[in-house]
Amino acid sequence: MIDEILPDKVRSSEAFHDPAGVMLFPEEAALISKAVAKRRHEFTTVRHCAREALAALGLPPSPILPGERGAPGWPDGIVGSMTHCAGYRAAVVAHHTDLASIGIDAEPNAPLPEGVLDAIARPEEKDRLRRLPGSPHPANWDRLLFSAKESVYKTWFPLTRAWLDFEDASIELHPATATFHARLLVDTPATADRPLREFHGRWLANRDLVITAIAYPG
Template sequence: MIEEILPPKVASSEAFDDVAEATLFPQEEAMIARSVDKRRREFSTVRLCARRAMADLGLPSAPVLPGLRGSPQWPGGVVGSMTHCDGYRAAALAYATHLRTIGIDAEPHDELPDGVLDAVALPQEKEQLAALKAASPGKHWDRLLFSAKESVYKAWFPLARRWLGFEEAEITFNPARRSFTVRLLVSGPEVDGSRLTGFTGRWKIDSGLVLTAIAL
C-alpha cells in the first residue's frame, strides 16, 4: 500500500505481520538485547523491510542503527524512513541524488486517545478537522493529522538536524487529491540553495490503517 503514495524512484517494502526469518546484524542485536519480545519483533521486521528496499535499489544489506534522536542511519548516498504500528511495518528508501528526504508514518485507523489532539493540533487545524469530519464522518481525521505530523518530523530531521514540535508545522488536507500541504512555522534549513518553508505529502486510508508519506 505504501508504494501508492510514494514517487516511482522510491523503493519500499511493507509487512502486515512480523516475519520469522527477520534477522539482525550484531550491531542491531546489541541495540535491543534487553528489549521485550514485541519490541524485538517490530524492530527486526521493519529492518527486514529496509533491507528488501535496499535490494530493490541494488544495494547490499546493511545494518540500520538509530542515530541522533532515533533517526535511522542509512548507507551513504541513501535517504529513507521507517514506520511501524500494530499490524504494519514499512520502509522507504531512495538515492540521495533523486530525493533529499523521505518521511513515512503508519497508524491504526482509529480515534486518537483522549488529550492527544490538544497536544498536536493548532487551533486552525482543529477547525479544519471539524469541517472534514462533518463532510466525511467515516474517516478519523484526527489520526490522519497525527500521522502527517509524524511524517513531517521524519522528513524534517535529516535536513535540519534539530527538533520540530507539533505546533511548529501547520497541515492542510486536500481530501479530493488525498494530499496535504505543510507550512513550517519556524525557519527551515537551506535545501539546494533555498530556505525550506514546507512540504507536500500524500495519504491513504485502507485496511484499518492510516498511511502518510512525504518525499522531497
Template sequence: MVAVGTTDDGPAAGLSLLSPEEEALIEGAAEGRQRKFRAARGCARRALVRLGVPPVPVLRGRHGEPRWPAGIVGSLTHCPGYQAAAVARAGEVAALGVDAEPNRPMRRAGMLELVTVAEERARLRELARLRDDVSWDRLLFSAKESAYKAWYPLTGRRPGPAGIVIEVGIAGRFEARMEGTGTALEGWWLARGEFLLTGAMLRAAAPNKRRTA
C-alpha cells in the same frame, strides 16, 4: 522512491536478516519490541535491494533515527500490526519520512488541541463531513510525524507539533508547512483497512544547468 510495508512480524518479514550490529541494538528488549524491530529492518532491507543497494545494517543515530547508507535517505515506521520502510536516492529526494497509525480516533483528552492549530482543526471538521471512514485527527497526527521524520535528519531541528502545519486534501495528498522556514514538504496519505499510512518528502534541488555560449 521505494516503499515496503507488511502486516507480518514473523520470519517472512525478515527475522533472519539482522546483522550482529542490529541485533545488539535490541539485546534485552521485550520480545514484542524485538519482533517489530526485526520486521521494520526486514522492510528496510527489501526496500534497499529494490532500489539497487546491497543490504547493509541500518543502525541508529544520536536520537534514535535510522542511519542509512551514504547517498540514501529513508524512514521506518511501525504500529501494532503493521511496519514499513521507505527509501530514496538523495540525489532525487532530500528528505523522507513515513508513519503508520491505527485508523482510530485519538482518545487522549486535549491531545488534538495540543498538537494542532486552529486552521487545522477547522479543516478536520470539513473533512469529517465529506468522508466518515477516516479518523482525520489521527491522520493529521500521522502526517505531522511523517514531516518530523523527514525534517529532523535533514536539519537537526526538532519542531514541535505547532511548528508543522498540515493542510490535508481529500484525495490522498497533504502539504506540511515548516513554520518559520518558508519550506513546505509534499505529503501523501492512504487509509488501508484498519491502518492509516502517511509519507512526506522534500525533493532534492535540481542541479544548475551548465551555461553554454
C-alpha cells in the same frame, strides 16, 4: 500498499506480520537484547523491510542503526524512512540524487486517545478538522493529522538535524485528492542547505490503517 502514495523513484517494502527467521546484524541485535518481545519484533521486521527496499536499489545488506534522535542510519547516498504500528511495518528508500528527504508514518485508523489532539494540533488545524466530511469517510481525521505531523518531522530532521515541535507546522488535509500541505512556521536552521517553507504529502486509509508520506525533492 505504501507504494501507491510514493513516486516511482522510491523503493518500498512493507509487512503486515512479523515473519519468522529474520536475522539482525550483531550490532543491531545488541541494541534490543533487553527489549520486550513487541519491541524486538517491530525493530527486526522494519529492518527486514528496509533491507528489502535497499536491495531493490541494488544495495547489499547492511546494519541500519539508530542515530541522532533515533533517525535510521542509511548507507551513503541514500535517503529513507521507516514506520511501524500494530499490524504494519514499512521502509522506503531512494537515492539522494533523486530526493532530498522522505518521511512516512503509519497509524491505526482509529480516533486519537483523549487529550492527544489538544496536545498536537494548532487552533487553525482543529478548525479545519471540524469542517472536514464526517462518517462514513474512510479516515479518522484527527489520527491522519497526527500521522501527517509525524511524516513532516521525519522529512524535516534529516535536512536540518533539528527538532520540530507539533505546533511548528500547520497542516491542511485535502480529502478530495488524498493529499496534505504542511506550512513550516519556524526559521530553517543554519544546518540545512536550503530554506524550508512547506512540504506536500499524500495519504491513504486502508486495512484499518492511515498512512502518510512525503517525498521531498529539494
